[in-house]
Amino acid sequence: ASNWLRATNRTYYGVPLWELINNPKAGGGLKPGNSGVNSKNSFLRQYVLVDATDCYGAVVAIGEIQPNFEGKTVLVAFAKKVMMVKSCL
Secondary structure, three states: OOEEEEEEEEEEEEEEHHHHHOOHHHOOOOOOOOOOOOOOOHHHHOEEEEEOOOOOEEEEEHHHHOOOOOOOOOEEEEEEEEEEEEEEO
């Protein structure tokens, strides 16, 4: 039998991207873009491009995080806590 540690629980700390976008100190919310001919739901043509410190990136469509549309929570994490437990095989 061998003893080893494994991660069982990860907790991330951060702020929801939608709150960050709409924070007056961080940009003050979405700016009207080029809505073209049809201005209805013009926010659906907007996106956020994120570059992380680990050289990964992501593109998030505003419609995915807009509370009155899809309303998904996207966390901009600044810290992680990992709990380790001892396992026996």
